[in-house]
Amino acid sequence: MYVNGIEVNYFSAGQGEAVLFLHGWGSDFLSFKYFLDSLSAYYRVFALDLPGFGQSAEPPAAWSVDDYADFVLTFMGELKIDRVILIGHSFGGRISIKLAARKNLPVSIDKIVLVDSAGIRPKRTVKQTIKLFFYKGIKHFISVEFIRRRYPELLEKWRQKHGSPDYLNATPRMRECFVKVVNEDLTPCLSKIPYSTLIIWGEQDYETPLGDGKIMERLIPDAGLVTLKNAGHYSFLDQGFTFLRVLDSFLNIKRTA
Template sequence: MDVKGIGVHYFNQGQGDTVLFLHGWGSEFGSFKQFLDNIAPYYRVCALDLPGFGETGEPPEGWSVDDYADFVLAFMEQLDIEKAILIGHSFGGRIIIKLASRKVLPIKIEKIILIDSAGIRRKRTAKQKIKQCFYKAVKQLISLEYLRRKFPEALDQWRRKNSSPDYLNASPRMRECFVKVINEDLTPLLPQISYPTLIIWGDADLETPLEDGKTMERLIPDAGLVTLKNAGHYSFLDQSFTFSRVLDSFLNITRAS
């Protein structure tokens, strides 16, 4: 299926009310596969590889979170989804925060689930600020034409040593997106979310610390936090059984024993 000129790989099974899953940065909807299959007998379950991930094409330019949110709305429109429960992990959570905080939407959101969600930009410490200034200075220095000719691999070596894995593993286009995405703090949007919100977090998440989940619970008016023990950033995979039970409860799914 094409959405805004981009070929999209997606999942669409089941009937009834819709549950839409949005995956994290560097992932694809296949990370949710076991849960998609488990919920499909009770709901219409949809998911997609977001642009630039999995089997979906890259965006035509460096996209912001708002651009991805607009794309998700266009995807939902093509599938005739007028209302949905939104579930997002990490970057998918960013997109949901953007959508849920908008005053006007073409769709109705019933509930949202944020799993180890990104979106809170923590204040840098003095040490981090100094390191960032040093990084920028060195980057500018080794980017000079003379030095690039004399040491052609210097900039790439510096980037590999000092950049995050998500940035390093991305294509040039997706690096543009990554920079736009991580530099936007969504904290001010959280109080504007009026939907029932379940927040699920791994207590050992090192990428988006549990403190971020507690902040989201505090700032989103109708929110509750469930902490999964001994789980990291992919808490829904690390503790899949417990996650499934929590998901069933929030979605009002009663399974035969």
């Protein structure tokens, strides 16, 4: 399937009201495979590899969260989805927050589920501030033509030593996207979300700490937080049975034994 000229790998199964899963950074929709199959007996379930991930092509430029949100809206339009429940993990949670905070959407949102969601920019520690200072200094230093020709690998060596795994494992285009995405704080969007929101978080999530989930619960007007013990950033995989039971309750699914 092509959406705005971008080849997209996606999943569709089931009937009834639409549920759209949005995966995290560096992942793809297959991370949800068990839950996609399980929910498709009760809902019309969709998922996609977002541009630049899985089997979908990269975006044509360095996209922001808003660009990804726009793309998801176009994707839903192509599939005639006019009413949806959003389930977003990590980066997918960022996109869900952006969409849910917008007014006058071309699609109706019934509920949203944020799973170990990204979106709250942490305050920099002193160590991080120093690292950023040195990074900018090196970047400025190698901008001098003579230095750039003599030491072309200097900045990349610094990135390899100090960059995050998500950044280092990305292609040049997706690195540009990553920088745009992580530098945007979505905290101001949270109070604008009018939909019933379930927040599910791994108690041992160190990538997006549990404190972020508590902030989201406090700022989103109609939100509840469920903490999964012995679970990390991929809490839905670490505690799949409990995750599905919580999701079933929120989506009013009554399974037969």
